[in-house]
Amino acid sequence: MTASGWSANQFSALLGAYRSELGLTTASTTALFGIYVLGLIPGLLLGGPLADRRGRRPVVFLALGTSALATCLLMIGPVAAVFLWPGRFLTGIGAGALLAAGGAWIKELSSPPHGTAPNPGAAARRSGLFLSAGFATGGLAAALIAQWAPHPMVIAYVPHLIISAIAALSAARAPETSPAHAHAAPSAPAPVAPGERRASGSDFRRLVVPVAPWVFIAPAVAFATLPGLVDSDVKGWETVYAGVITAVTPGAGIIVAPFARSLAARHRIATGAIGLAAIALGLLISALAAAQAQPVIALIASVALGAGYGLCVAYGLTEVAALAPAHQLARLTSSFWTVAYLGFLAPYVITLFTGVFSPPTILTAAAVLALITLATLAYRGTRQAHAR
DSSP, X not given: OHHHHHHHHTTGGGHHHHHHHSOOOHHHHHXXXXXXXXXXXXXXXXXXXXXXXXXXHHHHHHHHHHHHHHHHHHHHTTTOXXXXXXXXXXXXXXXXXXXXXXXXXXXXXXXXXXXXXXXHHHHHXXXXXXXXXXXXXXXXXXXXHHHHSSSXXXXXXXXXXXXXXXHHHHHTTSOOSSOOOTTOOOOOOOOOOTTOOOOOHHHIIIIITTTTTHHHHHHHIIIIIHHHHHGGGSTTOHHHHHHHHHHHHHHHHHHTHHHHHHHHHHOTTHHHHHHHHHHHHHHHHHHHHHHHTOHHHHHHHHHHHHHHHHHHHHHHHHHHHHHOOGGGHHHHHHHHHHHHHGGGGHHHHHHHHHTTSOHHHHHHHHHHHHHHHHHHHHHHHHHHHHHO
């Protein structure tokens, strides 16, 4: 999971370098940022069901290999920029399959002893924690290397290859929790264990899907949009500044993890609701930062956006782990990540609208949408609680 987060975010901190060193336009770099999602979707949609049929281990190792190949293609980018496109696309495929299969594997490896009530939230938070750790360290490491190392857009990717090798060696010792059963006859659904809820497509659509895109809208705005709006005051340090934001944002998500745990214990939807409120606040602060071109205010915005990201990803993964029976866990996990990662298209959408509206106006409108989503979640969650 850490390798997956690292691979996704190492590119984000280099967007400014690609614009200045390779002469890529803002539209091109945000499109490269977003094409990652086009790879994620098949990676998630195919990786989850494949992991349910063939087992967690083979899918995880195939995804790790794909991710490493993608990084090698990105390293060729300074010589032939055309390789950046398949590199980012394959990064998405590898990360998507890792999220689907790896998230299910972690949940199963985290299962308590027989006879003990399961705690789906604990495993979900563990997945989110290590994913966020990869997000936080990958972008910052790439930025620091790119600022001072020779051949920055090549050397910056080397750490991911090392992390991937370490991840493969570590995972090789983990037991397979879902052996291949491609030709097994369908079996009746397992009984619901104490503390678990039967999977409900309606619950997933009503309570998880509306929140899911905001999981990555928040960090995507922080990574890909904010630095370009305020970096006029950090001339010469644009790459380091972008790297700091890519560390601060998921770092805030890690810090709020204990808070997410206490919220989830009090009320089912509280984690998601407060996460959406934090994202709305972060977007409003982002609008202020863009209006005044203030890097410090943008950093404050990234903290709020990161906290919202952490709370929303904890909410979504906890709900999925609680709703899904074992034979559908990877499938439902992949569905959640598919919807969540659509949020990575937000910077490209913002770029398209910038020709008509100012960035502060667009960011303020996004904050209003987050608040509307919050109101919808609160209404549906309250009705669901009364129905129970």
